[in-house]
Amino acid sequence: LFSMIGIVLITLNGKFVLSVNPLGDLLAVFACLFWACYSILTKRSSNYGYNIILLTRRFFFYGLMFMLPALYLFDFEWNLSRFNQPVNLLNILFLGVGASAICFASWNYAVKLVGAVKISIYIYLVPILTIINAVLILDEPFTWIAAIGTLFTLSGVLLSEGKIKLKKD
Numbered sequence: 001l002f003s004m005i006g007i008v009l010i011t012l013n014g015k016f017v018l019s020v021n022p023l024g025d026l027l028a029v030f031a032c033l034f035w036a037c038y039s040i041l042t043k044r045s046s047n048y049g050y051n052i053i054l055l056t057r058r059f060f061f062y063g064l065m066f067m068l069p070a071l072y073l074f075d076f077e078w079n080l081s082r083f084n085q086p087v088n089l090l091n092i093l094f095l096g097v098g099a100s101a102i103c104f105a106s107w108n109y110a111v112k113l114v115g116a117v118k119i120s121i122y123i124y125l126v127p128i129l130t131i132i133n134a135v136l137i138l139d140e141p142f143t144w145i146a147a148i149g150t151l152f153t154l155s156g157v158l159l160s161e162g163k164i165k166l167k168k169d
Contacts, residue, residue, distance in 0.1 A: 003124040003156025009149030010127045039107075039116035046112035056105045121160050124153055 110119045134140040
């Protein structure tokens with residue numbers, strides 16, 4: 001509860017704009033459910049002794065196979081000439097290798113070590129890291145609402161990890 005309150009404070013950051021987008025909200029809920037299923041499948045697969053890199057490669061392969069038919073629903077062109085420009089090639093390499101392969105392999109290894117439920121708690125730290133990077137890299141201001149949201153989020157993570165004990169009467 002503390003972490004969720006913190007995430008809401010960080011997300012809103014003093015600006016309360018209520019707009020309902022049922023399709024977007026539904027997609028966000030499905031993304032959470034699929035991520036939970038992915039993490040559980042990763043843990044179960046790693047329990048059978050499969051190599052984490054092999055699992056990640058296999059997950060990526062099947063993910064690509066399921067996404068290919070969707071390309072025909074959108075305005076997609078198989079034009080590889082756009083990769084002649086170094087900036088485009090470097091961007092796709094960063095996204096493919098760094099932001100996808102290495103991150104997924106690291107996540108899968110962490111799931112194997114500590115379990116899907118325990119490692120998922122640390123997803124709450126992503127908004128805090130985003131705030132830090134926004135302040136350092138983008139020169140965005142660090143507001144008091146973001147500070148309170150960060151404290152709530154960190155408190156929630158520490159509570160769930162048992163690092164902070166609440167007194168029981």
